[in-house]
Amino acid sequence: MYPDSLCDSIAIVDATREKRKGEELLRLTSAEMEGLLRRYHPDYREAGFRNLRIGANRGDRTTHEIADLLEAFSNLDHSKISLEPEFDTDVLVLGGGGAGVTAALFAESMGARVILATKLRVGNSNTIMALGGMQASVHEDDSPVRHFADTMGAGKFAGKRELVKTMVEDGPAIVKWLLELGVDFDRDEEGNLATRKAGGITAPRIISIGDYTGLNIMKVLKDEIRKGEGIEVMEFAPAVELTTNGFGECNGAVLFDLGRKRHFTVRARAVVLATGGSGRLHFQGFPSSNNFGATGDAIVLAYRAGARLEGIDSFQYHPTGVMFPDHMVGVLVTEAARSLGGQLVNGKGERFINELETRDACSAAIIRECEEGNGVRTPAGKVGVWLDTPLIEETQGKGFLKRRFPSMYRHFMRVKIDISKRPLLTYPTLHYQNGGILIDEKGETTVRNLFTAGEAAGGIHGRNRAMGNSLLDIFVFGRRAGLAAAKRKYSEPGNVTLGHVYRYYDRLKSLRISSVATSPTLFPEFIVSKL
Numbered sequence: 001m002y003p004d005s006l007c008d009s010i011a012i013v014d015a016t017r018e019k020r021k022g023e024e025l026l027r028l029t030s031a032e033m034e035g036l037l038r039r040y041h042p043d044y045r046e047a048g049f050r051n052l053r054i055g056a057n058r059g060d061r062t063t064h065e066i067a068d069l070l071e072a073f074s075n076l077d078h079s080k081i082s083l084e085p086e087f088d089t090d091v092l093v094l095g096g097g098g099a100g101v102t103a104a105l106f107a108e109s110m111g112a113r114v115i116l117a118t119k120l121r122v123g124n125s126n127t128i129m130a131l132g133g134m135q136a137s138v139h140e141d142d143s144p145v146r147h148f149a150d151t152m153g154a155g156k157f158a159g160k161r162e163l164v165k166t167m168v169e170d171g172p173a174i175v176k177w178l179l180e181l182g183v184d185f186d187r188d189e190e191g192n193l194a195t196r197k198a199g200g201i202t203a204p205r206i207i208s209i210g211d212y213t214g215l216n217i218m219k220v221l222k223d224e225i226r227k228g229e230g231i232e233v234m235e236f237a238p239a240v241e242l243t244t245n246g247f248g249e250c251n252g253a254v255l256f257d258l259g260r261k262r263h264f265t266v267r268a269r270a271v272v273l274a275t276g277g278s279g280r281l282h283f284q285g286f287p288s289s290n291n292f293g294a295t296g297d298a299i300v301l302a303y304r305a306g307a308r309l310e311g312i313d314s315f316q317y318h319p320t321g322v323m324f325p326d327h328m329v330g331v332l333v334t335e336a337a338r339s340l341g342g343q344l345v346n347g348k349g350e351r352f353i354n355e356l357e358t359r360d361a362c363s364a365a366i367i368r369e370c371e372e373g374n375g376v377r378t379p380a381g382k383v384g385v386w387l388d389t390p391l392i393e394e395t396q397g398k399g400f401l402k403r404r405f406p407s408m409y410r411h412f413m414r415v416k417i418d419i420s421k422r423p424l425l426t427y428p429t430l431h432y433q434n435g436g437i438l439i440d441e442k443g444e445t446t447v448r449n450l451f452t453a454g455e456a457a458g459g460i461h462g463r464n465r466a467m468g469n470s471l472l473d474i475f476v477f478g479r480r481a482g483l484a485a486a487k488r489k490y491s492e493p494g495n496v497t498l499g500h501v502y503r504y505y506d507r508l509k510s511l512r513i514s515s516v517a518t519s520p521t522l523f524p525e526f527i528v529s530k531l
């Protein structure tokens with residue numbers, strides 16, 4: 001329920017709705033876009049960044065939070081860990097979200113023995129939180145070429161062409177695979193896949209399942225994992241370090257058994273890192289839409305092993321994170337709400353950006369409004385702008401929001417906010433890691449036998465990921481990484497060592513880098529205190 005102070009502001013939104021309805025806001029020119037981003041987007045705030053002093057990306061810019069972790073020692077006493085492998089397998093997959101589960105299924109399909117180890121339970125991930133949908137060029141008015149152009153453009157042409165090409169070309173086949181497994185994407189009246197446009201996309205290309213797309217897909221994939229006889233699942237077992245052999249090739253990982261509070265080692269012919277992104281590092285103090293496991297562990301582990309990172313100074317702040325009520329701050333309101341006509345409205349009842357601009361531009365515009373005093377302040381002192389959801393209900397028909405966004409509708413009804421009658425107060429929330437560990441088309445990193453898929457990987461989305469491209473990317477590169485990793489099953493893994501970690505530590509010491517942080521983080525501080 002909204003307090004009186006916010007109800008006064010909502011009255012302004014209600015009073016201006018009729019006038020705003022027919023209003024056309026021009027799209028930004030590229031010069032305007034550039035100016036807006038440089039001035040207001042968090043990626044351009046120099047105070048939030050510094051250059052790395054060590055490793056394959058020495059000299060590159062990244063956030064203080066990531067630099068702190070990459071320049072830190074681990075909190076483990078490595079000399080006390082037994083490196084005698086307790087388990088030996090062909091493919092070790094780390095991470096039980098969409099990318100990891102897909103990699104495990106495809107590796108197993110090639111006859112490889114697979115261990116899938118994850119921090120909490122399989123499925124506990126950003127993937128199950130994905131709301132709005134997935135891109136794939138399945139509509140007759142669309143093509144992989146258009147999808148390629150849209151993705152490159154959204155990413156400011158900083159994405160790697162060969163990776164983008166791979167993703168968009170594999171898209172239709174990935175949809176077919178999911179359909180064959182039983183994923184029940186929404187259909188139109190004629191029974192075809194229902195597709196729609198979204199910010200920065202030129203063709204109807206988003207497919208979804210209500211507003212719980214990720215949850216539905218993961219339910220199906222989890223069943224497949226349980227059926228897979230060649231896949232051993234280890235839950236509550238986060239990876240805390242990779243292992244390497246005498247040639248610096250990856251050959252396993254040290255895991256931490258959260259239940260028994262002990263470390264153990266798994267040896268493998270190939271490792272797929274699929275531990276997701278880093279939203280829970282809360283860069284520059286931003287709220288986050290991410291699950292608690294998203295602490296950037298993949299970057300830390302791979303970097304110590306020598307892997308090169310790509311685009312690790314670029315992050316996505318989703319324009320519409322919840323700003324009220326306080327306990328929901330950071331929770332995502334799907335972009336589909338804007339695609340379907342939800343307007344962004346400041347405290348004066350004015351629109352200030354075309355809502356179909358890319359996410360980075362919408363976020364920068366919201367930050368501008370709030371910094372220039374046009375925002376709306378909550379009793380807790382937080383500032384945001386309104387997302388006019390009642391306008392969607394008005395234009396699409398009574399009952400639409402409840403039908404189209406059942407999950408969001410229910411969540412807000414619990415706090416006595418009926419989104420068909422009341423707008424939502426929103427502000428950008430840290431949502432996605434645009435960069436990550438550099439991969440090639442097979443998902444392999446610059447460290448041999450170390451593969452990466454999903455949000456942990458870098459090079460695909462350039463400086464801004466388009467809506468729906470992450471769900472596609474995790475299945476495309478999860479599949480590719482799983483297949484390629486399985487082909488290493490006849491290779492000789494060699495001795496399991498932490499040589500790369502000791503060399504990294506020596507380098508830290510010789511550069512006189514000392515850090516208060518330890519890494520990997522595994523859990524955000526506010527969770528650790530409750531464990």
Ligand SMILES: Cc1cc2nc3c(=O)[nH]c(=O)nc-3n(C[C@H](O)[C@H](O)[C@H](O)COP(=O)(O)OP(=O)(O)OC[C@H]3O[C@@H](n4cnc5c(N)ncnc54)[C@H](O)[C@@H]3O)c2cc1C
Nearest residue numbers: 095097099119125126127132133239276293454455468471
């Ligand atoms: C609220 C929300 C809505 C979204 N909506 C969409 C959408 O509509 N469309 C879209 O395309 N994208 C969307 N995204 C983005 C997309 O869901 C994610 O980028 C994607 O699912 C990431 O998949 P992943 O498998 O790489 O990582 P995740 O799904 O996050 O899985 C990573 C797994 O690794 C585990 N893990 C972490 N650290 C370790 C460790 N050290 N050892 C072992 N395991 C570890 C985690 O616990 C987790 O299980 C959304 C994201 C969020 C947060």
